[in-house]
Amino acid sequence: MCIVSPPTKALYTVELALLKQGQIDAIAFSSTAEVSSFLQMVESEADCQNCAIACFGPYTAANAEKLGLSVQIVAADFSSFAGFAEAIARFFVDQAPEKFSKS
Numbered sequence: 726m727c728i729v730s731p732p733t734k735a736l737y738t739v740e741l742a743l744l745k746q747g748q749i750d751a752i753a754f755s756s757t758a759e760v761s762s763f764l765q766m767v768e769s770e771a772d773c774q775n776c777a778i779a780c781f782g783p784y785t786a787a788n789a790e791k792l793g794l795s796v797q798i799v800a801a802d803f804s805s806f807a808g809f810a811e812a813i814a815r816f817f818v819d820q821a822p823e824k825f826s827k828s
Contacts, residue, residue: 741767741772745772750776750777750817751779753779753781753813754778754789755780755785756781757784757785757792760788760792764793770793773794777797777816778794778796778797779797779800779813781800781806781809782799786799797816798812
């Protein structure tokens with residue numbers, strides 16, 4: 726038998742505080758279940774308005790949008806996590822090249 730416990734805010738107090746303070750650049754989701762669990766821990770979708778939401782592929786992105794998140798990054802190549810990582814990196818290089826590019 727497998728028992729799955731719902732996420733608990735107590736385990737993520739530091740991360741949730743950083744999120745509210747705008748100190749998290751991005752949150753990456755590879756499944757709708759991850760999105761749902763995340764939303765159970767935050768007080769509202771507004772808690773993550775200052776960070777980019779990244780989804781592994783279009784299915785996860787569509788469900789994240791249905792659940793109330795605004796998705797900024799969706800991997801075009803979702804056959805591997807390398808494509809996901811590339812999409813996230815490209816987003817930040819394009820958004821703030823002076824901060825994130827290798828110069």
